Every structure is written in C-alpha cells, then in structure tokens.
Amino acid sequence: MKALEVKDVMAGYVDEQMILQGVNFEVNMGEFIGIVGPNGSGKTTLLRALCGLLPVKHGFIKMNEENILNLEHNELAKKVALVPQLMEPVSGFTVREMVMLGRTPYMRRFSFEGDEDREVVKWALEEVKIEDLAEIPVNNLSGGEFQRVAIARALAQEPKILLLDEPISHLDIRYQVKILRLLRKLRKQRTIIATFHDLNMAARFCKRMILVHKGMLVAMGTPEEVLTAANIWKTYRVKAEVQKNIRNKNSRLVLLP
Amino acid sequence: MNKNQILIILCSVLLLLAVISVFLGPVMMSPGDLMESPIFLQIRLPRVLLSVLVGVLLAISGVMLQAILRNPLADPYILGVSAGAGVGASIALGTGMTLTLFGLSSTPILAFMGALLAVFVVYNLSKVAGRTSTETLILAGVAVSSFAAAILALIIITTGKLQSIYFWLLGSLSSASWSDVITVTPYMIFGLVIAYFYSKELNALLLGEDMAQTLGVDVEKLRILIITTATLVTAAAVSVSGLVGFVGLIIPHFVRMILGANHRYLVPFPPWPAQSFWW
Known part of the structure; x- marks a missing residue:
C-alpha cells in the first residue's frame, strides 16, 4: 500500500493557467523525499496542492488508497501538516x-x-x-x-504526511544539518516531503529526490539518478559537474565556471 | 503578580468605580437615600450598567475584528459601522421623526439599521471572484465610510440640526434608560458566546489564513460569521451610546498585554476588568 499516490495532478491559481501540469509519483511510508527545481517551477504549488490549500482541477491524490481531495478540512488537517517557508x-x-x-x-x-x-x-x-x-x-x-x-x-x-517548504533556506549550516538530521529521524512512522534549494544538502539526507520543472516531473529517483549534469542543465540552465569523493564515495555537484 | 491576581485587581477597580460613580453627580447622595431616590434607580444605575455593557460590546467586537482582519489597528468601526450608524441616526435626528418600536425611539433603530446596511455593502464590495480578503475588506470599509460621511454632511447641511447630530456622533450615555440596558444585554451574551465558541479558530488564524486552513478552519465561512457577529454587537452598542471611540481598539491590546494573545482567555475575561478604562 502506497502512503501517497499522486496521479495526473493539475492545479493552478487561475483557471486558465495550470502551474502543475500532470504530476505523477508515489511515495512509501517512512520515506524522506526532497523536491528540487528552479524558482517558479511549481515546488511550493505542489506542496500546497498536497495539503488542500490549492484546489486540484484534474487527477487525484490518494493516501493509503483513500482519495484525500474529498475530505473535510478538519479530517485532512489530521493527516497532512505543512511547515511553511516563512512562519x-x-x-x-x-x-x-x-x-x-x-x-x-x-x-x-x-x-x-x-x-x-x-x-x-x-x-x-x-x-x-x-x-x-x-x-x-x-x-x-x-x-x-x-x-x-x-x-x-x-x-x-x-500527520501521516509532513510537508516542509524550504525548511533550511534561511538557516546557518549548523542548523541546516540539525534540522535535516531531525527530519531523517522523524520520517519513521510517517512520510516527509520537503522542498530544497541546496541540492547537495538535499542529496545527502534524502534517499529519493524529485526534480520539478515548469510544473512537470523531470526526474525521480536516488540523488545520483536525479542530479546529473544533463538534468541540471535542462532545468536550471547552469553548467555543473558531478564529482565523486574518493574517501566516502559521496558524490557532489560542483558548478563549472 | 500572576494573571489571576491582575484580573482580580482590575475587577475590583471596575466595581469600585461603578460604586463611586453611582454616588457622584450634580446631586450628591449618601448611601442611606440610595434605594428611595429616583435619581439612583432611574438615572444613575442604568447609566453605570449601560456603560459596562457598551464597553463589553465594543471590546468583544474589537477582539473579533482584530483577529479576523489580522490587523492590530482594526477597531469595531473599521468596516463602516460608525459611518452607517451616523447616517441612520442623523436621518432620525434631522427629520425629527418620533416613531417608537419595542420601547426604542427612532434614532437607535435607524442607527442600528444604518450600521448593518453599511457593513453589508462593505462585505459585498470586497468580494473578488467570490472571496473576500482582509485588504479588500479594509479598503471597502474606508470607501463606504467616506461615502457615508459625505451623506452625513449633506443631511447636516440640509436639515440644519448640526448640534443634536454632532452630540450624538460624539457618543454619550446621558440618556441611558432601563430599556437600553435590556435591549443590549442579549447582544452581549450572543457576542460572548459566539466569540468563545470560535476561539480555537480565532487562535489558528493568528498563524495566517493559509495555516489556519491547513489546521482545518474554513476561513471564508468563519469570516462571514465573525463579521456578522461583530457588526450586530457593535451596532447594538452604537445605537444606545452613539460613537464611543477608542475603547474597542485599545481594550483588546491592553488585555493582550496582561493575559497574552490566546483567545480562550482573551474572549471571556477582558472586557470585564478593562472596562474600568473608560470612566
């Protein structure tokens, strides 16, 4: 049973203009998923759709086989919680x-x-x-x-699903690590989905990542699968290179001059 | 000093002021004459009671509107209650009509209706694509208030009743009667019950509208309900006392400083002790 199943989701703030243009993915219980993508790609919009702040015009969102789009506000609030970008x-x-x-x-x-x-x-x-x-x-x-x-x-x-919008963006590196360690611990017994701008930080703490661009999923998988030079160029229009650290086998993304 | 002690002190001050003000006036009284004196029973007692009631009504309305508009400068009149009531009252005073309904004369009745009408117009003006927002509500309130002020000026000029209308606008309890006290009491109970009933939603709204919604609050529904309640409560106060200013703005803040911002405490307690403020 999937903790979360997102199927063909289209949503936007104005009727004619859909920001999410058919998003599909599935998440298991106990996962910590990192969503990355350039500014305006639809990361926050996706989180807002998941917690009921934005009406979904097409497709469905299921939690444990239950469609959450028809739930009362109060019932949804017992299943999904959001930590906004700036509280x-x-x-x-x-x-x-x-x-x-x-x-x-x-x-x-x-x-x-x-x-x-x-x-x-x-x-x-x-x-x-x-x-x-x-x-x-x-x-x-x-x-x-x-x-x-x-x-x-x-x-x-x-909540069964905890959503966080850029939880580490305005924190110093000490607190960034603290918060990410905390989230990695908290993912047990629930599902955590968070958006990030710092690709390397996200790659170190999330087992799976989603790359979003123009309201669509560009890639989903392990950090190595998602953060490739080709994907970064396609979405961020930035030249980058993946460097392997010989000592601990972690790979990291480095910007090319 | 803890919160309870402060509350007890403020309540005692309220009681003390109430007792003192019953004795004070052009006719000084000793405790002995009190019960026989018509001045005490028919004038001073209802006046003191009405001042407490009006203060509670305005304070409760201020608490609700500051929460729902998420604006610390909101007062009971921000959505046009004062302007509408002013026009209503000035029509009654200017034309000198002498209709009475349920023991109330035409001035309070027209003031009450004017207040409701003004807020009704403000609410509908502020709707954009079927939804209101705090910005459009406040702007519509300002617009309708300005428009009503123009009508008020027109009424004053055409009827020439500047003195009586201006006196009403300043706010006064000099003509307080038992029927006023009886009329506004149900509004006070209604306002307190609604505000307390929805205190958990008002608390959630402190986090912002989006966060309140993720906590299960239907913000638009809550807004209609709270604005309606606050309007009825304010209109009741205004219809018996005229436009008493400042109380509805400052008391919520004053009580927040003492008790904190939690509406579970803010709603039921504040009005009572803080009442001592406006003597």
Missing part, C-alpha cells in the same frame, strides 16, 4: 501555546485543551528537543530554534 511567530504566545495550535483539528468547542492534547504537545516538543524552551515567548527565539517550533507545531497535528 510568523505569534507575538504573546509561548512555545507551548504555539505548538498547541497544531491541536486545533482535534479540539472540541467550549473545552480547553485536554490531557491528550497536552501529552501530544509534550511529545512533539521532545521529538524536536525543545522541551526546555516550552515556556519561552516565541518572539525571543532565534531563527533556528523557531524552525524547530514550527516543526513541532506540525507534528502536534499527528
């Missing part, structure tokens, strides 16, 4: 309150958060290792710390 800290909220917002689809009216909600929030804070920041106002956090709060908030939704 604003809610001023006046502590880290715990911010993470508690992820429990919205589970909370009942007139009732304050229940024991189960508190348990899940505690678990989410521990998963991303920020339990000691719980009572700190979110405004006081650094970018790297706040990114972990954003991930914890999404985890509090208990």
Whole structure:
C-alpha cells in the first residue's frame, strides 16, 4: 500500500493557467523525499496542492488508497501538516501555546485543551528537543530554534504526511544539518516531503529526490539518478559537474565556471 | 503578580468605580437615600450598567475584528459601522421623526439599521471572484465610510440640526434608560458566546489564513460569521451610546498585554476588568 499516490495532478491559481501540469509519483511510508527545481517551477504549488490549500482541477491524490481531495478540512488537517517557508511567530504566545495550535483539528468547542492534547504537545516538543524552551515567548527565539517550533507545531497535528517548504533556506549550516538530521529521524512512522534549494544538502539526507520543472516531473529517483549534469542543465540552465569523493564515495555537484 | 491576581485587581477597580460613580453627580447622595431616590434607580444605575455593557460590546467586537482582519489597528468601526450608524441616526435626528418600536425611539433603530446596511455593502464590495480578503475588506470599509460621511454632511447641511447630530456622533450615555440596558444585554451574551465558541479558530488564524486552513478552519465561512457577529454587537452598542471611540481598539491590546494573545482567555475575561478604562 502506497502512503501517497499522486496521479495526473493539475492545479493552478487561475483557471486558465495550470502551474502543475500532470504530476505523477508515489511515495512509501517512512520515506524522506526532497523536491528540487528552479524558482517558479511549481515546488511550493505542489506542496500546497498536497495539503488542500490549492484546489486540484484534474487527477487525484490518494493516501493509503483513500482519495484525500474529498475530505473535510478538519479530517485532512489530521493527516497532512505543512511547515511553511516563512512562519510568523505569534507575538504573546509561548512555545507551548504555539505548538498547541497544531491541536486545533482535534479540539472540541467550549473545552480547553485536554490531557491528550497536552501529552501530544509534550511529545512533539521532545521529538524536536525543545522541551526546555516550552515556556519561552516565541518572539525571543532565534531563527533556528523557531524552525524547530514550527516543526513541532506540525507534528502536534499527528500527520501521516509532513510537508516542509524550504525548511533550511534561511538557516546557518549548523542548523541546516540539525534540522535535516531531525527530519531523517522523524520520517519513521510517517512520510516527509520537503522542498530544497541546496541540492547537495538535499542529496545527502534524502534517499529519493524529485526534480520539478515548469510544473512537470523531470526526474525521480536516488540523488545520483536525479542530479546529473544533463538534468541540471535542462532545468536550471547552469553548467555543473558531478564529482565523486574518493574517501566516502559521496558524490557532489560542483558548478563549472 | 500572576494573571489571576491582575484580573482580580482590575475587577475590583471596575466595581469600585461603578460604586463611586453611582454616588457622584450634580446631586450628591449618601448611601442611606440610595434605594428611595429616583435619581439612583432611574438615572444613575442604568447609566453605570449601560456603560459596562457598551464597553463589553465594543471590546468583544474589537477582539473579533482584530483577529479576523489580522490587523492590530482594526477597531469595531473599521468596516463602516460608525459611518452607517451616523447616517441612520442623523436621518432620525434631522427629520425629527418620533416613531417608537419595542420601547426604542427612532434614532437607535435607524442607527442600528444604518450600521448593518453599511457593513453589508462593505462585505459585498470586497468580494473578488467570490472571496473576500482582509485588504479588500479594509479598503471597502474606508470607501463606504467616506461615502457615508459625505451623506452625513449633506443631511447636516440640509436639515440644519448640526448640534443634536454632532452630540450624538460624539457618543454619550446621558440618556441611558432601563430599556437600553435590556435591549443590549442579549447582544452581549450572543457576542460572548459566539466569540468563545470560535476561539480555537480565532487562535489558528493568528498563524495566517493559509495555516489556519491547513489546521482545518474554513476561513471564508468563519469570516462571514465573525463579521456578522461583530457588526450586530457593535451596532447594538452604537445605537444606545452613539460613537464611543477608542475603547474597542485599545481594550483588546491592553488585555493582550496582561493575559497574552490566546483567545480562550482573551474572549471571556477582558472586557470585564478593562472596562474600568473608560470612566
């Protein structure tokens, strides 16, 4: 059974202009997939379609054989969570309150958060290792710390699929590695799909990658299969070369002058 | 000092001010004469109660609109309530009509209807391709308010009732009566219940409209509901007190500073203690 099956998906912001022009792919449970592609290629649009923010005009998206396009907002929110590119800290909220917002689809009216909600929030804070920041106002956090709060908030939704839009773009290299290690650990028991601009970073942490260009899938497979000089030229229009590191057999992409 | 202590202090200040203001006035009273005095029962008591009610109505409306428009400068009048009510009231005052309905005279009734009409126009103006956005709502609110201000000026000039109309626009509780108190109480209960009922959605909206939607909130539906509620609540306040300014803008912020931004606390508590503000 596929954790996620995307078939012939077409979607766009205006009716006449489809940004995603027939996207097909399948993802297994426990995978950490990296989506790469130039600016404006449809990476973010794809994530928005997957979490129901953008109506899908054609095709279907199935999770465990269930078409999620017909689900109620609230039911979808229990299955798919999104960490957006830039999340604003809610001023006046502590880290715990911010993470508690992820429990919205589970909370009942007139009732304050229940024991189960508190348990899940505690678990989410521990998963991303920020339990000691719980009572700190979110405004006081650094970018790297706040990114972990954003991930914890999404985890509090208990999603089967976790989507992240450029989770490491605005972080220093120390936090980039920290966040990617965290995601690699979190992929167990769920599926993670994230977009990246740093191709080498994505290649090091994702077992499988998707290369998107003009709303279509150009390549899908292992980083070695996807990040070839030909593919990079076709999509980014940049001359690059794949160099093998003799010591650890990692390959990396190097720009040619 | 923790939040509960601050709340208790503010509630006590409210109570103290209420008690003091019952005694103050052109006719000073001792506690002994209170119960027999018609000044106390028919004038001062309803006035004090109405001031609390109006403050609660405006504060609750401010909280809801600041959340739904995601704008800290939003106040209860931002979507045209004040302008519409002003035109309605000035028609009543300018023509000197003397119709009464359910114990209310024509001024509050027309003010109420004018407020609802203005927001109805604003909401429909702001729709682009069947959806509203915070930007179009605020812009439509400004546009309709300017238009209504022009109509208001025309009414003032043609009827010559500048003084009475201007006095109403400034906002006043001087003519508060028991029937006013009874009329606005259901609106206050309605507003508090709705705002509390939807507090989890209002909280989710703090993350932005897209994020609220990924948390299962139907943003467009919520917007219609909250705007309708806030409009009814504000219109009720305005119809009995005129255009009392500032309260609906500042109290939500004041309470946020003390209690934080969580609507579960922001909605039920704030209005009460913060009420002491506008004496």
